[in-house]
Amino acid sequence: DTGVSQDPRHKITKRGQNVTFRCDPISEHNRLYWYRQTLGQGPEFLTYFQNEAQLEKSRLLSDRFSAERPKGSFSTLEIQRTEQGDSAMYLCASSSRTGDPYEQYFGPGTRLTVT
Amino acid sequence: SQQGEEDPQALSIQEGENATMNCSYKTSINNLQWYRQNSGRGLVHLILIRSNEREKHSGRLRVTLDTSKKSSSLLITASRAADTASYFCATDAGLTGGGNKLTFGTGTQLKVEL
Numbered sequence: 510d511t512g513v514s515q516d517p518r519h520k521i522t523k524r525g526q527n528v529t530f531r532c533d534p535i536s537e538h539n540r541l542y543w544y545r546q547t548l549g550q551g552p553e554f555l556t557y558f559q560n561e562a563q564l565e566k567s568r569l570l571s572d573r574f575s576a577e578r579p580k581g582s583f584s585t586l587e588i589q590r591t592e593q594g595d596s597a598m599y600l601c602a603s604s605s606r607t608g609d610p611y612e613q614y615f616g617p618g619t620r621l622t623v624t
Numbered sequence: 625s626q627q628g629e630e631d632p633q634a635l636s637i638q639e640g641e642n643a644t645m646n647c648s649y650k651t652s653i654n655n656l657q658w659y660r661q662n663s664g665r666g667l668v669h670l671i672l673i674r675s676n677e678r679e680k681h682s683g684r685l686r687v688t689l690d691t692s693k694k695s696s697s698l699l700i701t702a703s704r705a706a707d708t709a710s711y712f713c714a715t716d717a718g719l720t721g722g723g724n725k726l727t728f729g730t731g732t733q734l735k736v737e738l
């Protein structure tokens with residue numbers, strides 16, 4: 510069973526550096542989501558793709574954040590000029606247009622620590 | 625921002641007991657979902673209840689939804705040590721193109737002791 514995978518699982522970076530995370534959704538899923546989760550809180554929605562189109566972005570996604578899904582398969586989330594407040598778990602999820610469209614399948618997350 | 629809050633924030637019970645956690649939310653919803661998160665398996669979907677449903681069962685899980693009070697409850701019966709995890713409710717308001725934006729609560733940390 511190939512679930513949602515994310516890479517890397519952990520990233521430690523210095524403030525001001527750029528980082529990029531990758532998400533590989535379940536292969537037949539055309540919908541892809543990014544969430545951010547800080548310690549002791551639930552995940553917060555960042556952005557949503559249907560195929561390669563980015564259809565929704567949260568106000569949490571500042572100008573330093575950019576997400577892409579160039580061929581409608583994997584997605585990348587880049588954070589430029591990282592700040593300590595960016596330290597969090599970044600979760601990717603995917604869902605299918607057919608079958609049960611409401612259930613989202615989450616990856617294991619990328620834990621970012623900005624020092 | 626978080627859509628709602630779970631209550632209690634933490635719950636400790638003995639194996640075999642039932643666990644009840646509650647969720648309140650603020651806006652209209654299409655459906656409400658419950659997820660479980662632990663370090664071993666990440667965030668896993670448990671059950672979904674639509675806005676026109678009042679109760680739903682799945683195995684040892686029972687979910688209720690009261691849209692007039694904007695609240696939901698999750699009951700886990702005959703708890704097991706393996707149920708130890710954080711439980712989140714998530715409301716779904718729908719997105720352009722048919723996707724669903726989940727807004728999670730703050731979570732209940734459940735500990736089931738042997």
